[in-house]
Amino acid sequence: MNPKMACQGLQKGETLATLKKECESLKKKLEEDRGKLNDVELHQVAEKVEVVGALSIKTRRVLKGHTNKVLCMDWCKDKRRLVSSSQDGKVIVWDGFTLNKEHGMSMPTTWVMACAYAPSGCAVACGGLDNKCSVIPLSLDSNENCAAKKKTVAMHTNYISGCTFTNSDMQLLSCSGDGTSALWDVESGQLLQSFHGHTSDILSLDLAPSETGNTFVTGGCDKKANVWDMRSGQNIQSFECHESDINCVKYYPSGDAFASASDDATCRFFDLRADREVAVFQKDSIVFGASTVDFSLSGRLLFAGYNDYTINVWDVLKGTRISMMFGHENRVSRVRLSPDGTALCSASWDNTLRIWA
Numbered sequence: 001m002n003p004k005m006a007c008q009g010l011q012k013g014e015t016l017a018t019l020k021k022e023c024e025s026l027k028k029k030l031e032e033d034r035g036k037l038n039d040v041e042l043h044q045v046a047e048k049v050e051v052v053g054a055l056s057i058k059t060r061r062v063l064k065g066h067t068n069k070v071l072c073m074d075w076c077k078d079k080r081r082l083v084s085s086s087q088d089g090k091v092i093v094w095d096g097f098t099l100n101k102e103h104g105m106s107m108p109t110t111w112v113m114a115c116a117y118a119p120s121g122c123a124v125a126c127g128g129l130d131n132k133c134s135v136i137p138l139s140l141d142s143n144e145n146c147a148a149k150k151k152t153v154a155m156h157t158n159y160i161s162g163c164t165f166t167n168s169d170m171q172l173l174s175c176s177g178d179g180t181s182a183l184w185d186v187e188s189g190q191l192l193q194s195f196h197g198h199t200s201d202i203l204s205l206d207l208a209p210s211e212t213g214n215t216f217v218t219g220g221c222d223k224k225a226n227v228w229d230m231r232s233g234q235n236i237q238s239f240e241c242h243e244s245d246i247n248c249v250k251y252y253p254s255g256d257a258f259a260s261a262s263d264d265a266t267c268r269f270f271d272l273r274a275d276r277e278v279a280v281f282q283k284d285s286i287v288f289g290a291s292t293v294d295f296s297l298s299g300r301l302l303f304a305g306y307n308d309y310t311i312n313v314w315d316v317l318k319g320t321r322i323s324m325m326f327g328h329e330n331r332v333s334r335v336r337l338s339p340d341g342t343a344l345c346s347a348s349w350d351n352t353l354r355i356w357a
Contacts, residue, residue: 034276036239042269042278046317052300055313057329057344061355063094065101068110071128071333071348076117076162076238079340083124084353085112091126093138096338096345097353103138105147114162118169124151127160133174154184160328161220164204173216173230175202181218183230189357197235208255217258219246225260227272239270241277248292253299259316261290267304269316281314283321285309292334299343306334310345327354 043049068088075082081102085091089110109130112174116125120271127133133154151331156159158177165172166183175181179200183193200221208215215236219225225246227237238242244263251258257271257278267290269279281302288308296301301322302314309323311332330349337344343357 006026014127042291042317043319046107049317052315052322055323057325059354060357061099061193063099063353065092066090066351068351069349070351070353071113073334073345073347073353074115074117075336075338076121077119077339078121079338082345083115083117084347085115085126088112092113099355103146105136108120114160117311118165119167120169123169125163129159131156131158133160133163133172140206141225153186153189154182163202164206166251173207175205175218177201181205193233195233197226198224202244206250209251209253210255213255219249219260221245225249237272237275239277241268250293250295253295253297259293259302261293261304263289265289267302276353279319291332294335294337296337303344305335306345307331311335314325325356330333
């Protein structure tokens with residue numbers, strides 16, 4: 001930032017240093033006030049809840065086809081198809097039952113870091129190092145070249161780290177390494193709303209689960225998780241508890257809370273109504289960063305993928321680890337529960353995806 005510009009509009013006797021100091025003391029006061037409201041930890045409330053029984057989750061399918069790290073995946077609402085994107089520049093649409101590759105599309109760039117299925121199942125969105133997010137309509141004819149119909153919707157000034165459709169095919173939400181997220185009209189490519197508030201790269205976003213949900217959450221390299229109002233563009237809540245980059249944020253199924261995964265080797269759970277962190281999922285033996293999280297359908301389990309190639313399953317209420325899932329041979333980049341909650345798909349830097357059930 002140009003320091004001259006930054007100093008315009010300062011009151012008499014104000015310097016950047018005094019303002020920074022004031023900002024820090026206000027932050028401290030906020031934390032103190034938040035602290036006064038802290039009555040009880042989540043695991044204490046859940047003491048009388050029954051323990052989750054042993055899980056028998058095994059790999060049921062291995063999806064092979066990418067020639068490099070798989071960076072992202074998303075389920076279709078039909079509970080059967082999924083889309084994945086990879087460092088090899090390919091976007092593949094799979095049938096999770098038969099393992100058929102229904103569509104394979106080459107992007108103009110490697111590192112396709114984000115992909116998403118449209119709610120109707122008739123299109124996918126993807127983006128990455130090209131700083132753009134494109135929407136590709138899928139045709140029923142598998143011989144047709146889908147990528148030729150690709151349409152650029154979102155434009156950022158740095159890489160695209162995440163994208164998702166809102167509750168219709170008509171709007172797309174994107175987040176980027178330029179520190180902003182934005183809402184776009186798919187038809188016209190017009191920018192409907194932009195969201196500023198992160199001071200560094202945004203690495204993940206997630207839309208609130210309710211049909212009427214007009215909020216979404218983002219997490220990034222400034223160690224902050226921010227909740228946004230899609231209509232006003234306002235940052236309505238912010239949480240700064242992690243000690244390193246936040247790699248992933250994911251709403252609790254009810255929409256009243258969210259979880260985050262970070263390079264500090266912890267996952268954390270934030271209650272939006274209590275406006276605070278209510279649980280930390282960590283163990284001394286876990287030293288590698290957590291890259292991705294998702295909840296079971298009931299919200300009782302949290303699946304977390306780590307950079308040591310494992311997936312840990314946490315009991316959200318008790319804060320304890322229930323089980324570990326082994327199979328990948330490189331870091332797990334994404335875990336996503338299928339829409340009906342019966343299966344989990346994981347994407348990995350070992351070039352494969354696995355479906356667990």
